[in-house]
Amino acid sequence: xxxxxxxxxxxxxxxxxxxxxxxxxxxxxxxxxxxxxxxxxxxxxxxxxxxxxxxxxxxxxxxxxxxxxxxxxxxxxxxxxxxxxxxxxxxxxxxxxxxxxxxxxxxxxxxxxxxxxxxxxxxxxxxxxxxxxxxxxxxxxxxxxxxxxxxxxxxxxxxxxxxxxxxxxxxxxxxxxxxxxxxxxxxxxxxxxxxxxxxxxxxxxxxxxxxxxxxxxxxxxxxxxxxxxxxxxxxxxxxxxxxxxxxxxxxxxxxxxxxxxxxxxxxxxxxxxxxxxxxxxxxxxxxxxxxxx
Amino acid sequence: xxxxxxxxxxxxxxxxxxxxxxxxxxxxxxxxxxxxxxxxxxxxxxxxxxxxxxxxxxxxxxxxxxxxxxxxxxxxxxxxxxxxxxxxxxxxxxxxxxxxxxxxxxxxxxxxxxxxxxxxxxxxxxxxxxxxxxxxxxxxxxxxxxxxxxxxxxxxxxxxxxxxxxxxxxxxxxxxxxxxxxxxxxxxxxxxxxxxxxxxxxxxxxxxxxxxxxxxxxxxxxxxxxxxxxxxxxxxxxxxxxxxxxxxxxxxxxxxxxxxxxxxxxxxxxxxxxxxxxxxxxxxxxxxxxxxxxxxxxxxxxxxxxxxxxxxxxxxx
Numbered sequence: 001x002x003x004x005x006x007x008x009x010x011x012x013x014x015x016x017x018x019x020x021x022x023x024x025x026x027x028x029x030x031x032x033x034x035x036x037x038x039x040x041x042x043x044x045x046x047x048x049x050x051x052x053x054x055x056x057x058x059x060x061x062x063x064x065x066x067x068x069x070x071x072x073x074x075x076x077x078x079x080x081x082x083x084x085x086x087x088x089x090x091x092x093x094x095x096x097x098x099x100x101x102x103x104x105x106x107x108x109x110x111x112x113x114x115x116x117x118x119x120x121x122x123x124x125x126x127x128x129x130x131x132x133x134x135x136x137x138x139x140x141x142x143x144x145x146x147x148x149x150x151x152x153x154x155x156x157x158x159x160x161x162x163x164x165x166x167x168x169x170x171x172x173x174x175x176x177x178x179x180x181x182x183x184x185x186x187x188x189x190x191x192x193x194x195x196x197x198x199x200x201x202x203x204x205x206x207x208x209x210x211x212x213x214x215x216x217x218x219x220x221x222x223x224x225x226x227x228x229x230x231x232x233x234x235x236x237x238x239x240x241x242x243x244x245x246x247x248x249x250x251x252x253x254x255x256x257x258x259x260x261x262x263x264x265x266x267x268x269x270x271x272x273x274x275x276x277x278x279x280x281x282x283x284x285x286x287x288x289x290x291x292x293x
Numbered sequence: 294x295x296x297x298x299x300x301x302x303x304x305x306x307x308x309x310x311x312x313x314x315x316x317x318x319x320x321x322x323x324x325x326x327x328x329x330x331x332x333x334x335x336x337x338x339x340x341x342x343x344x345x346x347x348x349x350x351x352x353x354x355x356x357x358x359x360x361x362x363x364x365x366x367x368x369x370x371x372x373x374x375x376x377x378x379x380x381x382x383x384x385x386x387x388x389x390x391x392x393x394x395x396x397x398x399x400x401x402x403x404x405x406x407x408x409x410x411x412x413x414x415x416x417x418x419x420x421x422x423x424x425x426x427x428x429x430x431x432x433x434x435x436x437x438x439x440x441x442x443x444x445x446x447x448x449x450x451x452x453x454x455x456x457x458x459x460x461x462x463x464x465x466x467x468x469x470x471x472x473x474x475x476x477x478x479x480x481x482x483x484x485x486x487x488x489x490x491x492x493x494x495x496x497x498x499x500x501x502x503x504x505x506x507x508x509x510x511x512x513x514x515x516x517x518x519x520x521x522x523x524x525x526x527x528x529x530x531x532x533x534x535x536x537x538x539x540x541x542x543x544x545x546x547x548x549x550x551x552x553x554x555x556x557x558x559x560x561x562x563x564x565x566x567x568x569x570x571x572x573x574x575x576x577x578x579x580x581x582x583x584x585x586x587x588x589x590x591x592x593x594x595x596x597x598x599x600x601x602x603x604x605x606x607x608x609x610x
Contacts (some may be wrong), residue, residue, distance in 0.1 A: 189459070
């Protein structure tokens with residue numbers, strides 16, 4: 001077997017996996033392809049970016065898009081394209097880390113609440129619902145007050161903002177699954193609670209949680225940009241799409257490209273995440289399981 | 294034969310908690326049930342839906358904790374067992390469930406489902422696991438070639454066979470069958486019943502067979518317990534015994550006659566089953582009973598067995 005045959009085989013195997021099936025439609029390929037490209041850009045930013053994102057050149061401030069600054073320069077003469085590329089790194093890593101933390105915590109809390117029920121469930125859900133009643137910005141402000149502005153605060157704020165969603169979704173799945181006959185049948189075989197929870201309940205509950213997590217990464221990018229816009233997120237000179245737009249507002253009419261390109265980056269990324277998420281929901285066939293959570 | 298299972302005065306009361314705006318309510322799903330199941334015999338439990346037969350099965354296997362009463366399995370008091378002892382003991386008392394469609398984890402292949410009993414009990418079969426699984430599938434009449442299938446790829450009858458294979462994997466002595474054929478096609482029902490009969494003689498099993506189908510129970514079982522609203526109203530010592538309780542007679546009369554020329558009059562029961570939440574005083578069947586007297590409405594008849602044929606009725610037939 002040569003390399004190309006192997007490549008075709010593995011692509012074929014991927015396409016047959018449920019997640020691979022999300023790439024079956026045109027929308028799936030375009031949106032998924034864009035996201036893969038974006039992740040690659042974020043990873044290889046230092047090699048792709050044409051300039052140092054922090055290098056200032058006040059003599060060339062607010063230069064309009066052209067050569068060599070394809071997307072122009074900002075008020076300090078920094079290359080906008082390089083900053084958008086490095087901004088992808090900030091946005092994606094902050095959002096993905098936050099959602100990963102949120103998912104891990106939410107799944108643990110939700111599974112425990114759904115499985116054990118009773119007073120424990122009520123206590124967990126009350127606390128979790130409380131976090132939902134605070135505006136995201138307020139949660140971010142609390143973290144900024146405690147640990148100071150920066151990406152750590154932003155990450156925790158995003159994680160807490162989505163905690164309730166993951167907890168509720170997981171709990172709903174577990175409560176529904178717990179009533180299935182195969183759970184009772186497995187208990188009757190003499191299975192321990194850990195076996196029931198880890199081998200039956202969680203594997204059956206995880207698909208909708210992953211999809212919601214995928215969609216939440218898109219929302220997380222917007223929230224990160226929002227917090228960055230208010231100066232609560234990435235601190236200069238770290239580039240972040242939100243912070244770039246914020247600093248661009250001062251020269252909105254003089255050099256609109258400083259605000260337009262990061263804005264376009266946020267918009268296109270979020271649209272791609274949502275389109276791909278919809279394809280995932282279709283591919284995993286879980287539309288009705290996402291209701292009621 | 295010694296008794297494999299002894300059930301004494303088993304009761305379960307479910308209560309819904311009261312709150313500021315509603316009263317706490319409780320219902321007696323199972324009320325003072327006692328019987329002995331000797332090794333190797335088949336006892337059938339019949340009754341309408343909601344009479345507590347499935348709850349009784351779960352109480353006996355301690356899948357639900359009883360409110361009062363005692364269950365002895367092979368002379369061992371089940372209710373005194375710790376959760377760990379109970380898990381170990383479950384290998385010897387298994388159950389086949391009513392709904393085969395959700396009785397197997399949809400993410401498990403048949404191999405994994407049938408091997409799971411060994412995994413959870415920490416038992417290593419004498420042969421390699423693949424052989425053991427193939428053997429079990431063959432034992433319940435399934436093609437071992439199906440081993441790598443998922444539950445959604447096989448039929449309801451095949452799923453029920455997988456359920457039986459899982460239950461038998463650890464060679465239990467007691468098998469509780471909770472309406473094992475109720476959700477299957479009639480032709481498939483006959484196959485499953487035939488399989489259960491064969492397995493019983495082959496493996497020397499003891500069955501507790503729960504069903505709402507009296508003719509099936511009469512065909513399949515040695516003794517029959519008739520339940521009405523959580524109580525055993527009659528214990529037929531054999532399937533030929535005539536009904537002594539008016540409720541049993543109505544049940545027997547309402548089964549279909551295979552010969553369509555033999556027309557007979559079926560007297561349908563009047564009235565509704567009373568709500569188990571507020572049982573009337575006296576016999577629960579009194580309101581629907583043609584025989585009922587004033588005594589029936591004030592005093593609950595006890596199950597008495599002077600003749601070896603126990604009945605709970607003030608005016609037995």
